[in-house]
Amino acid sequence: MSVFFAKRFLTLLATLVGASVVIFTVMEILPGDPALVILGVDASEDAIQALTKELGLDKSAVERYFGWIFGLLQGELGNSYAYKVPVWELVEGALKITVPLAIMSMILSVTLALVIGLYAAANHNKTSDITLMGFSQLGISVPNFWLAVLLIIFFAVNLRWLPPGGFPGWEAGFWACFKALLLPAIALATVQGAILARITRSSVLEVYREDYVRTARAKGLSRRATLWLHVLRNAMIPVLTVMGLQFANLLAGTVVIENVFHLPGLGSTVLKAINNRDTIVVENVVLMLAGMVVVTNFVVDLLYAVIDPRLKAHDL
Amino acid sequence: MSNTASNSFISRCAKSRSFVIGGTITGFLLVCAIVSLFWTPGTVYDIVIKDRFLTPSADHLLGTDQFGRDVLSMLMTGTQNSITVGIVAVSIGLFAGVGLGLLAAARKGWTEELIMRLSDFSFAFPAILSAIMITAILGPGGVNSIIAIGIYNIPVFARLTRGSANAIWAREYVMAARASGKNKLSITLEHVLPNILSIIIVQATIQFALAILAEAALSYLGLGTQPPHPSWGRMLNEAQTLMFLHPMQAVYPGAAIALAVFGLNLLGDGLRDILDPRLSRKR
Numbered sequence: 001m002s003v004f005f006a007k008r009f010l011t012l013l014a015t016l017v018g019a020s021v022v023i024f025t026v027m028e029i030l031p032g033d034p035a036l037v038i039l040g041v042d043a044s045e046d047a048i049q050a051l052t053k054e055l056g057l058d059k060s061a062v063e064r065y066f067g068w069i070f071g072l073l074q075g076e077l078g079n080s081y082a083y084k085v086p087v088w089e090l091v092e093g094a095l096k097i098t099v100p101l102a103i104m105s106m107i108l109s110v111t112l113a114l115v116i117g118l119y120a121a122a123n124h125n126k127t128s129d130i131t132l133m134g135f136s137q138l139g140i141s142v143p144n145f146w147l148a149v150l151l152i153i154f155f156a157v158n159l160r161w162l163p164p165g166g167f168p169g170w171e172a173g174f175w176a177c178f179k180a181l182l183l184p185a186i187a188l189a190t191v192q193g194a195i196l197a198r199i200t201r202s203s204v205l206e207v208y209r210e211d212y213v214r215t216a217r218a219k220g221l222s223r224r225a226t227l228w229l230h231v232l233r234n235a236m237i238p239v240l241t242v243m244g245l246q247f248a249n250l251l252a253g254t255v256v257i258e259n260v261f262h263l264p265g266l267g268s269t270v271l272k273a274i275n276n277r278d279t280i281v282v283e284n285v286v287l288m289l290a291g292m293v294v295v296t297n298f299v300v301d302l303l304y305a306v307i308d309p310r311l312k313a314h315d316l
Numbered sequence: 317m318s319n320t321a322s323n324s325f326i327s328r329c330a331k332s333r334s335f336v337i338g339g340t341i342t343g344f345l346l347v348c349a350i351v352s353l354f355w356t357p358g359t360v361y362d363i364v365i366k367d368r369f370l371t372p373s374a375d376h377l378l379g380t381d382q383f384g385r386d387v388l389s390m391l392m393t394g395t396q397n398s399i400t401v402g403i404v405a406v407s408i409g410l411f412a413g414v415g416l417g418l419l420a421a422a423r424k425g426w427t428e429e430l431i432m433r434l435s436d437f438s439f440a441f442p443a444i445l446s447a448i449m450i451t452a453i454l455g456p457g458g459v460n461s462i463i464a465i466g467i468y469n470i471p472v473f474a475r476l477t478r479g480s481a482n483a484i485w486a487r488e489y490v491m492a493a494r495a496s497g498k499n500k501l502s503i504t505l506e507h508v509l510p511n512i513l514s515i516i517i518v519q520a521t522i523q524f525a526l527a528i529l530a531e532a533a534l535s536y537l538g539l540g541t542q543p544p545h546p547s548w549g550r551m552l553n554e555a556q557t558l559m560f561l562h563p564m565q566a567v568y569p570g571a572a573i574a575l576a577v578f579g580l581n582l583l584g585d586g587l588r589d590i591l592d593p594r595l596s597r598k599r
Contacts, residue, residue, distance in 0.1 A: 019440050030453050137585075141578035143529055145536055146570030149556060153563040252442025256533050260556070270445070271537070274452045286449070290440045 005302075012298050019290040020283075024065050027279040034081045037277040055081055068283065077284050082276040087284050090269060094285075097167055098258070098265035101181050102250045105188035110243065112193035117200025117239075118227075124205060133201070139194025144253060148187035148260040155183060165261040184261045188253055192246045199242050203235040210234070236307055244300035248293040328590050335586025341579025349395040358386020360393050361544050381554070381565060390546040391572050397458070397547045398528045398576055404462045405527040406520050409469020414516060416470070417477025418508065421485055422500045432478065435471035443468050444533060451539040458547070461540040465530045469523050476519050480512040514591035521584035525577040532573050548573045 035051040036043065052058050056067070071078055077087035116136065120129040156164035162183055168176045207213060208231060216226045255267030262268075266285055273281035329335050363385070372379045379387055416435075420428040438446075450464035451457075484490060484507065493503050534540035535549030543550065548569040555565035 015437060015440055018437055022441075026449055026453065031455075137581060138574070138578060141525070141581055142574045143532055143570060143577075145533060146552060146566075146573060149552065149559060149566045149570065153559060153566065157560055157563065248439075248442050252445045255444055255448065256537065259537060271448070274448065286441075286445065289442060289445060293442060294440050 008298060008301055012294055015294050016287075016291060019294070020069060020287055021065075023283050023286050023290070024061075024068065027283055028061055030274075030277070030279065032277045034277045034279060038082060068280075072284075072287075078280050080273075080278055080281050082273070082278040082281075087281050090281060091266070091285060091288070094264060094266045094269045096170060097181075097263050098251070098254050098267065100177075101184055101188070101254060101258075101263070101265065102247070104181055104185040105192065105250055106243075106247060108185055108189035109193035109196060109246070112189065113196030113200050113239075116193075116197040118204060120197070120201045121204035121208070122227075129201075133198065136194040136197050139190055140198075142191060144187050144191045145256045145260050147190055148184065148257055151183045151187055152260070165263070167263050180261075180263075184254075184257050184263065187260070188250055188257055192250060196239065196242060196246065200235070200239050203238045204231055207231045207235045233307060237304060240300055240303060240307065244296050247296045251289055251292055325590070329586075332586040332589045334582045335590060338579050338582025338584070338586050341575060342583050345395050345576055345579065346399065348392045349399050352389070352392035352396060356386070356389035356392055358389040360385060360389045360546055379564070381551075387565070387568055390551060391548070391568060393546040394548045394551065394569065394572065395576075397541055397545065398531065398573075401458075401462050401465065401531040402524040402527045402580075405465040405469060405531075406524050408463070408466025409473045409523060410516070410520060413470040413473025414477045416474040417479075418481055418504050420474070420478040421481030421508065422504050428478070431474060435474050438468075438471045443530065447530060447534055448537070448539060451534060456539040456542065458541040458545065461531055461534045464534070465527050468530075469527070472523060473516070473519065477512065477516065480515050481508050484508045484511050514587075517591065518584050518588045521580055521587060525580035525584070528573065528576050528580070 033048070033052075034055060034057065035048045039047055039051060049058075056064065059067070068078070077091070079085065080087050080090055083090065116132055120132045123129045152164045155162045162179055167180050170177055213226060213230055216230050217223070221229070251266070254265055255271060257263075258265040258267040259271065266289070270282060270285045270289075272278075273285065329339075358380070381387055381390070416431050420431040441449075446468055447461065447464040450467060451460050454460035454463065481504075490503060490507050493507060498506075531540055531547070532549035532552070535547045536553045538553060541547035541550055551569035552566060552573075555562070555569065559566050
């Protein structure tokens with residue numbers, strides 16, 4: 001068991017190191033000189049050279065890479081080229097929007113998926129099952145940014161129940177922020193929920209066919225008790241795998257959705273930083289996103305062992 | 317193929333509701349794309365300001381946009397764009413990914429380890445983010461966004477191919493072929509590839525749908541297809557600023573994307589039922 005964790009943890013570290021190298025290399029290849037972008041095309045050669053030196057961009061790539069990594073290890077992200085403020089300040093504000101948004105949509109999508117998936121499985125091949133699966137097929141096909149636009153048109157423009165975009169800031173109170181994040185969360189959660197509902201349904205149906213479920217029913221356990229005691233736990237493995245992958249998609253999906261709702265989250269920060277050639281911000285945020293993906297997958301692997309103790313003995 | 321075999325194949329196709337509906341939608345979009353190459357009901361590239369924001373009429377079935385262009389014609393021409401993106405991006409993924417997957421399964425050892433670790437690694441970067449980074453390097457544009465989406469398809473196919481190919485390599489008939497002295501390349505081409513083709517085709521349909529979605533997202537962000545070429549994502553982007561006054565402008569292009577993706581997903585489901593009855597019975 002501990003060998004498995006150690007191996008898994010080493011892979012995690014290796015992936016992060018690899019990711020940092022790739023991100024740094026990509027930023028090196030990225031055409032456009034940060035100093036030139038900041039000063040504009042009319043800037044004199046001297047001014048550009050001075051700023052390049054000030055930003056530390058005259059050092060070799062290797063030096064800058066290790067400077068970045070050692071800084072990171074000490075919790076130092078450096079200063080944004082474009083805004084001259086610590087990167088952490090930019091990121092902190094963005095995280096306070098993106099993380100609650102991702103969590104909200106995850107909760108929404110999992111609730112939606114479990115309710116629909118279990119209900120459809122319980123009514124296998126009946127009209128309700130077929131209708132629900134038809135709707136989930138539609139849900140998968142809808143681009144989330146289009147759904148976002150439709151939600152804005154309906155709930156913000158026509159009904160005026162919710163704001164069409166923007167973020168009031170957490171100082172404005174929980175309720176105002178909740179309202180600002182609700183439509184984006186629904187837009188993100190619908191598609192993910194539709195996928196997850198299908199996985200839940202087929203996974204539950206598969207487990208229902210197992211011998212141990214038949215045994216449980218034969219010894220007189222009620223349908224409901226069988227579902228909670230035997231089926232759900234066993235059906236959760238594939239659902240959990242997809243949930244882990246979806247969390248990554250959710251974080252990345254915020255790039256587009258934040259753009260629709262004009263939310264100054266992590267996604268808009270990256271997009272703006274790429275356009276500004278604020279490479280240090282891009283490097284840190286993308287590494288952070290990749291890190292969250294890798295850590296999520298790691299946690300999912302650990303959860304497998306908790307949910308299904310049989311997996312402990314084998315190398316996963 | 318014998319006559320009875322082909323008959324049962326056709327009857328299986330006709331019986332699969334997903335295949336019939338999905339195939340019809342996909343076929344309809346293909347027809348739209350081909351027809352729009354020669355004829356569209358209105359103008360797509362000409363700006364006619366006096367005709368802007370016309371409501372639907374016999375001349376303009378879906379009305380006109382802020383430049384007086386016919387919305388229906390733009391949707392039809394946009395089909396070309398989405399289909400091209402799907403075909404090219406999936407082909408990039410298919411050729412490179414299936415090749416690498418087959419190689420990994422055939423060579424085993426460090427080749428397999430390297431290819432699989434690289435593909436695991438690429439999954440650490442969320443798809444849309446990688447696409448944004450790649451288009452940032454290559455510059456925004458239709459072709460570059462296709463390349464970005466295609467690159468992201470490579471590990472998807474590599475994983476799938478390697479997994480399914482490994483299962484085939486363990487079969488008796490492959491061992492028999494090896495025992496009779498066939499080399500790995502001819503075994504791969506004669507036994508492994510034909511047996512995993514159905515799984516790959518099904519995945520290709522799903523990736524096709526995902527490619528259309530990804531291109532729409534990139535174009536929506538302004539990184540994909542550039543004006544004046546009509547693209548559904550781009551139309552949605554332009555419509556968003558007009559959302560308050562002319563909401564229908566935002567409804568049409570999104571509905572077109574959803575229809576295309578819906579059709580392809582159904583087609584994929586249907587093909588899975590038809591090509592691999594074992595899989596569908598399990599569901």
